[in-house]
Each structure stands twice: as structure tokens, then as C-alpha cells.
Amino acid sequence: MRSGIRVRVGQYMTAYVLAFVSLYPIFLMLSSSLKTNIQILQNPLGLPTHISFEAYGKLLDQLPYLKYMMNSILVSTISVLLILVLGSLASFYIARYAFKWNPALFFYFLLGMMIPIKLGIVPLFLLMKQLDLLNSLWSLMFVYTAIGIPLSILILTGFFKTMPKELEEAARIDGCQDIRVFWHILLPLMRPALGTVMIINLITVWNEFFFPLIFIQDEVKKTIPVGMLTLFGQYSTDWSVLFAGLTLSSLPMLVIFFIASKQFMEGLTAGAVK
Amino acid sequence: MDNHTKLIKWQKGIVHLFPLPALVIYTIFIVYPILAAFSYSLYDWKGLRKGAFIGVDNFIALFTKEPFNHLFWNALWNNVYYFVLEMIVQNGIAFILAYIIYSKIKGFAFFKIAFFIPRLLSVIVVGFLWKLILNPNNGVLNTLLKNVGLESWARPWLGDPDTALTTIILVNSWFGIGFSMLIFLAGLQSVSQEIIEAARIDGATRLRLIINIIIPMMKQSFIIVTVYTFIHAFEAFELVYAMEGSQGEPYYSTDTLAIFFYRIAFGGAGGGDSVAIGLGSALAVVLFFIIASLSAVFLYAVNRKKVQY
Numbered sequence: 001m002r003s004g005i006r007v008r009v010g011q012y013m014t015a016y017v018l019a020f021v022s023l024y025p026i027f028l029m030l031s032s033s034l035k036t037n038i039q040i041l042q043n044p045l046g047l048p049t050h051i052s053f054e055a056y057g058k059l060l061d062q063l064p065y066l067k068y069m070m071n072s073i074l075v076s077t078i079s080v081l082l083i084l085v086l087g088s089l090a091s092f093y094i095a096r097y098a099f100k101w102n103p104a105l106f107f108y109f110l111l112g113m114m115i116p117i118k119l120g121i122v123p124l125f126l127l128m129k130q131l132d133l134l135n136s137l138w139s140l141m142f143v144y145t146a147i148g149i150p151l152s153i154l155i156l157t158g159f160f161k162t163m164p165k166e167l168e169e170a171a172r173i174d175g176c177q178d179i180r181v182f183w184h185i186l187l188p189l190m191r192p193a194l195g196t197v198m199i200i201n202l203i204t205v206w207n208e209f210f211f212p213l214i215f216i217q218d219e220v221k222k223t224i225p226v227g228m229l230t231l232f233g234q235y236s237t238d239w240s241v242l243f244a245g246l247t248l249s250s251l252p253m254l255v256i257f258f259i260a261s262k263q264f265m266e267g268l269t270a271g272a273v274k
Numbered sequence: 275m276d277n278h279t280k281l282i283k284w285q286k287g288i289v290h291l292f293p294l295p296a297l298v299i300y301t302i303f304i305v306y307p308i309l310a311a312f313s314y315s316l317y318d319w320k321g322l323r324k325g326a327f328i329g330v331d332n333f334i335a336l337f338t339k340e341p342f343n344h345l346f347w348n349a350l351w352n353n354v355y356y357f358v359l360e361m362i363v364q365n366g367i368a369f370i371l372a373y374i375i376y377s378k379i380k381g382f383a384f385f386k387i388a389f390f391i392p393r394l395l396s397v398i399v400v401g402f403l404w405k406l407i408l409n410p411n412n413g414v415l416n417t418l419l420k421n422v423g424l425e426s427w428a429r430p431w432l433g434d435p436d437t438a439l440t441t442i443i444l445v446n447s448w449f450g451i452g453f454s455m456l457i458f459l460a461g462l463q464s465v466s467q468e469i470i471e472a473a474r475i476d477g478a479t480r481l482r483l484i485i486n487i488i489i490p491m492m493k494q495s496f497i498i499v500t501v502y503t504f505i506h507a508f509e510a511f512e513l514v515y516a517m518e519g520s521q522g523e524p525y526y527s528t529d530t531l532a533i534f535f536y537r538i539a540f541g542g543a544g545g546g547d548s549v550a551i552g553l554g555s556a557l558a559v560v561l562f563f564i565i566a567s568l569s570a571v572f573l574y575a576v577n578r579k580k581v582q583y
Contacts, residue, residue, distance in 0.1 A: 007480065011374045018371060019388040022448070026391060028414060029403055044417045082299075090293035097289065105293060112304050116509055116565050118532065119558040120307025122539050122551050123314060126322065127307065146303035149296050178289045207396035209512050214540065225398045232402055239406060246399050253394045261387055268393070269456045 029250070033243040040239045055244035063234070065245070067220050068227035075137050075223055076205045079144035083201050084194055086145065087152030092182050094153070095160035096168065106157065112150030117143075118210055125214055139215040140223070144205045152197040155270060159193035160186065199260070199267040203253060224249045308562070315555035322551070332556035342538075342553070348526055349534045356443055356530065357507035364447035365499055368454035373484070375455075376462040386459075390452035397449065401516025404445045408432055432517055435527035442528055446513055450506070454499050461495025462488065501572045508565050511536065531561050 032040050033055055035048040059065050094106050117124075124143065125134075133139040163186060171185045187194075209225035216222050219230065231245045257264050315332050318325035336342050371389055375382045392400065407414045408431045416428040431441045465488055473487050489496070511532035514522060520541050522529025539554030 008379075011377065011379055014370065015374050015379060015385050018367065018451075019385055022389050022392060022451070025403060025407060025448070026395075028407070041412050044412055044414045045421070086296040086299065090296040093289065093292040105297075109296070109300065112300060114566065114569060115304060115308055116505065116562065117304055117307070118509060118511070119535075119562050120304070120311050122554050122558065123307040123310035124303065125540075126551075127302075127310075129322075142299060143303050146299050149300045150304075153296070178286075178292075182292075203394065207399075209396060209398040213515075225396045228396075228398050228402060239412070242402070242406060246403050250395050250399055254391075257391070257394050261390075264394075265386070265390055265456055268453065269460060 026250075029243055029246050033240065033247040035240055035243075037238050037240045040243070052240075055238075055240035056248070058238070058241050059231075059244045059248065063227070063231060063245075064220055064222075065227065065231075065248070068222050068224045069248075071137060071221060072206060072223040072225075075140050075144070076202055079141045079148065079205050080198055080201050082141065082145040083148035083152050084197060087149055087197060088156050088187065088190065088194070089182075090149070091153050091156035091160050092186065095157045096186075106153070109150050109153045112147075113154070117147060121210075121214055128215055134215055135218045135221055136215075137221060140208075140211055143211050144201075144208065148197075148201040148204070151200065155197055156190070156193055159190060163189060195263055196267040196270050199256075199264055200270070202256070203264075203268070206253060311555045311558045311562070314551055315559045317552055319551040328552075332552045333560070336553060336556050336560070345526065345529065345534055346531075346557070349522070349529045349531045352439055352522075352528065353508050353510065353530050355439065356446075356510055357504055359440065359443045360447060360450070360503050360507055361500070363444065364450050365454050365503060367447070368451045368499075369458050371451065372455045372458035372462055375459060386456075389455055392449045393452045395449070397512040398516050400445065400449050401513045404448075405432065405517050408441065433524055435524045438518065438524060439528045442513055442517055445517070446510075449513075450503075454503070457495050457499050457502075458492070461492030465491045497572055497575055501569055504568060504572065505565055508532075508561065531557070531564075535561065 031048055032044075034051045034053070036052050036054060039046070039048065090109070094102050128134050128139045131139075133142070167185060168181055171181050176185070207225060208223075212223050212226040213229075216226060222230070228245060228249065232242060235241045235245075314324075316327060316329060318328045318331070336346060371385070375385055379385070395403075408416075410416060410428075410430040410433065415431070419425060419428045429437065432438050469487060469491070470483065473483055478487070509532055510530045514528050514530055514533050515536075518524075518528045520533060520537050522533050535554060535557045538550050538557060
């Protein structure tokens with residue numbers, strides 16, 4: 001099987017070369033953020049000769065970077081919580097009751113997965129203006145919640161349907177009402193599905209750039225992705241600060257990924273494969 | 275009705291409140307804006323004020339008035355190129371990687387993670403990071419080329435209209451390979467092992483096995499990836515904005531429909547006012563139909579008879 005070995009060697013080489021291409025830019029981002037600006041410009045490829053946190057100091061000193069970070073954390077947390085709560089309430093209703101409008105309701109929600117919502121940005125902008133939500137983090141939280149609802153309903157409804165009806169009936173005979181059945185019996189069993197929904201939405205919301213670009217002008221209300229614009233506008237010559245900013249904005253997702261890489265990869269493809 | 279049955283009735287009714295908050299938020303912030311965009315495109319707008327109903331005049335202006343008509347076709351062509359090149363580069367490589375991982379090479383778990391990691395970054399971070407890497411003077415790529423004696427290959431990747439869009443699409447592929455790979459991998463893992471064994475015993479070569487057996491059986495994964503890539507390519511905005519700004523520089527060579535839309539709606543390119551709502555909405559409607567109709571065609575293809583063996 002000589003050709004078999006050749007194919008195998010080819011496979012390994014392809015995999016290693018592409019893994020290098022995939023990881024090197026991220027490694028470069030991390031390592032450059034620990035160099036001084038002069039080191040980066042004189043020797044872009046070299047490793048940091050000594051670790052310097054100067055760039056991070058400048059970043060936190062001269063930009064409202066902590067503010068961006070707080071805003072991003074606030075927007076992500078509240079949006080994801082709202083998606084989980086509203087999504088599971090609606091899914092419970094769709095999956096566990098047989099009202100005649102339920103299929104239509106489910107379909108109506110699923111349409112949202114096909115709608116390219118960015119194309120509604122002009123009316124959305126005017127709506128936020130009328131609601132006096134421009135320059136408010138609530139504009140982002142509402143939109144992100146609305147964007148997250150369709151996929152979370154798809155995933156959670158599927159999951160609710162797999163749970164045995166007997167469980168619920170037993171609880172009802174014991175006198176549990178709808179809300180208690182939902183809260184005490186079904187929800188605790190839903191953890192894996194809720195985890196998937198959480199991860200998909202967390203990464204989407206944390207990284208989202210388009211809506212704050214339109215809604216938020218106020219420097220102290222910006223989230224990290226739009227804060228990057230300010231950073232690159234002001235520090236275009238100080239590359240170590242730029243790399244530090246890029247690193248700091250990516251670190252939370254990278255850390256969470258290393259804790260739960262399997263859930264991440266399964267979560268992000270779950271919506272597509274369903 | 276005594277008080278007790280009243281209470282029970284009330285408690286039964288409460289369940290209808292469950293889907294209500296999701297319904298309200300989804301309707302206000304997703305469904306309404308899209309429907310409103312359709313209606314806005316039919317009116318004459320003076321800044322933020324709605325004027326008279328003018329029918330399809332905004333659409334006519336978009337397709338016939340200078341400079342909108344040229345910019346529209348230019349951007350549309352760039353989107354098509356974006357889609358085609360992503361299909362070839364991003365999804366071609368993604369399939370090869372998925373197949374390699376599927377053949378159980380040593381360390382496949384590491385490779386899966388390695389190819390997926392770029393997907394964790396914000397697209398704006400990806401754009402800015404690569405802008406630094408591709409910088410003509412101090413960027414890593416040109417320095418690397420110089421160091422290995424390929425100095426003649428070095429060029430201002432993002433400053434040359436001939437290479438700018440292709441460069442952006444390649445960066446986009448760097449970001450998107452992991453996602454396509456995982457979908458292909460799920461497809462490959464669903465192909466029945468017995469059929470593959472049977473074909474192997476019949477003497478099928480590896481290449482024939484992939485082309486004639488495996489690919490047709492994972493058609494669904496290909497269609498899912500195609501739909502995703504298509505929607506993504508026709509919504510392309512963030513990466514171009516980060517790397518080339520809202521003008522699709524150089525010389526509109528990287529302009530896409532979404533960038534053009536942003537420029538008309540918010541960037542003062544609609545003439546006079548800083549916001550041109552009518553024209554912007556008309557472009558949004560056109561883009562909506564392109565995306566919706568072609569996605570529907572692809573999805574129709576999924577639901578048609580699946581290949582049986």
C-alpha cells in the first residue's frame with residue numbers, strides 16, 4: 001500500500017500547514033501585544049525579547065477601554081438572559097400545549113432565521129430614535145434579544161418535545177400549576193439545550209459590530225467592537241497598543257472556548273444542522 | 275361560578291402569557307423593521323421626514339441615475355465574486371480538512387480546535403488584525419516574503435484594486451473555514467460505513483469513493499454550507515468596513531451591496547441629506563429579494579428527494 005502511505009503523509013502535511021496558517025495570526029496578536037512598539041516595527045516576526053505590559057497600561061490609561069468592556073459584559077449578559085428566559089417560555093408553550101395556532105406561531109418565529117435583519121436598519125434606526133433609545137445600551141439589548149429568539153425557539157422546542165409527557169402529568173396530578181411544572185420540573189432537565197443557546201448567543205452578541213456602529217455615538221456607551229474603531233483611529237502608529245486592544249477584546253471568548261470547546265463547536269453548528 | 279373555579283380558570287389562562295414577551299420583542303424589532311423597509315422604499319423622504327407616495331421612483335433612481343446605477347452593478351458583481359471565491363477557497367479547503375479529520379489522523383481533536391479558533395474572534399478584530407499583518411511596510415506578510423527571497427511577491431495587498439477584494443475574501447475564508455469544516459464533518463460522519471466498505475471491496479479507488487459515493491450522500495451538508503456562504507457573502511459588511519472603510523477603497527474595488535447601502539442610508543452618499551431613507555430602503559428591498567429568493571431555491575433543493583442507495 002505505498003500509495004496509501006503517500007496519501008497519509010499528504011494529509012498530515014496539509015493538516016499541519018493549515019493549522020499553522022490558522023493559529024499563527026492569533027499567536028502573532030498575543031505575542032506582539034507583549035512587545036514594545038519599536039520592537040514590532042524593527043522586527044515584526046521576532047518573539048518578544050522581554051515581556052512588556054506597557055501597551056496594556058496605555059490602553060487602559062488613555063482610552064475608556066474598561067468602560068467598553070463593562071458595556072460589552074452588560075449587553076451580553078442581559079441579552080443572553082432575556083433570550084434564555086423568553087425563548088424557553090415560548091418554546092414550552094409551543095412544545096407542550098396543543099393549541100390550534102401553535103404550528104403557525106412556531107413558523108412565524110422560524111421565519112426570523114431567514115430574515116436578513118440588517119436590511120431593516122433604517123426603520124430600526126428611526127424606531128430607536130422615536131423610543132429615545134439611541135445612545136442607550138437598551139437599543140442593543142432589545143435587538144440582540146430579538147435576533148436570538150428564533151434560533152433559541154427552534155432548539156428549545158425540539159428539546160422540550162423530547163421530554164416524556166408522563167413527567168409533567170405526574171406533577172400535575174400532584175397539583176402543580178403550569179408555571180411550577182415549567183420552572184421546577186422541565187427547566188432543570190433542559191440544561192444542555194440552554195447551554196447551547198447560551199453559547200451561540202454569547203459569541204454572537206459579544207462580537208457584534210453593526211448595530212452599535214449605527215445606534216451608539218457616545219464614547220462611554222460603546223461596546224468593545226465599536227471601541228476598536230476609536231482605538232484604530234487614535235493609535236494608528238502605536239502598533240503595540242493596537243495589538244493589545246485586539247487581544248483584550250478576544251480573550252474572554254478564547255478563555256471560555258478553552259473551558260468548553262466541545263459545547264462551543266457543537267453549539268455553533270447545532271443551528272445549522274437542525 | 276364560585277371563587278375556586280374562577281381561580282383555576284385564571285391559572286389556566288396564564289399559560290397564554292408564556293409566548294407573549296418573545297412574540298412582542300421579535301415582532302417589534304425584527305418583523306416590523308423589515309416590513310417598514312418595504313413601505314419606506316415607496317415614499318419620497320426629506321431627511322427623516324416622510325413625504326409623498328412616489329411608487330417605484332426610488333427603484334428607478336437606483337437603477338438609472340448616476341452614480342447609483344454604476345455603483346449598484348459594481349457592488350453586485352463584487353458580491354457575486356465574494357460568493358464564488360468563498361465557495362472555492364473556504365469551502366473547498368474546509369471539505370478537504372473535514373475529510374482528513376474524518377480519516378482519523380493522529381491528533382484530530384487538536385486540528386478541529388485549531389481550524390475553529392479564528393471563528394471566535396469578532397469580524398472587526400479579524401479585519402483590523404489582518405490589516406496590520408498585510409501592512410505594506412511593517413506588516414508580517416511582506417516581511418516574511420522578503421526574508422525567504424520572494425521580495426517580488428510583496429505588494430500593497432489592500433491598496434491595489436487588483437488584489438484588494440481577493441485579499442479580503444481570503445481573510446474571510448481564514449475566519450470561516452472552521453465552521454464549514456464542522457458542518458462537512460457532521461455530514462461525513464452520517465454516511466453509512468457499510469456502503470463505504472462495500473464500495474471498497476468492489477475495488478473503488480479513494481477518489482471515486484469520495485466523488486461517487488460520499489459526496490452525493492452528504493448533499494445536505496453541501497447545501498447548508500452553500501446557503502450560509504451565500505447569505506454571508508451578500509451581507510458582507512464588517513470585514514470590508516474594517517479593512518477598506520465605507521468607501522470600498524481603493525476606487526470602489528471592494529464595494530459590496532451592504533457597504534453601498536450603509537453609505538446611502540447613513541453616510542451621505544444619497545445626495546444632500548446625511549440620511550437618504552427612500553433610496554436606502556429601495557436598495558434594502560432589492561438585496562432582500564436577492565437573498566430570500568436564492569436561499570429559497572437552495573433550501574428547496576434540500577427538501578427535494580434525498581439521494582438513495
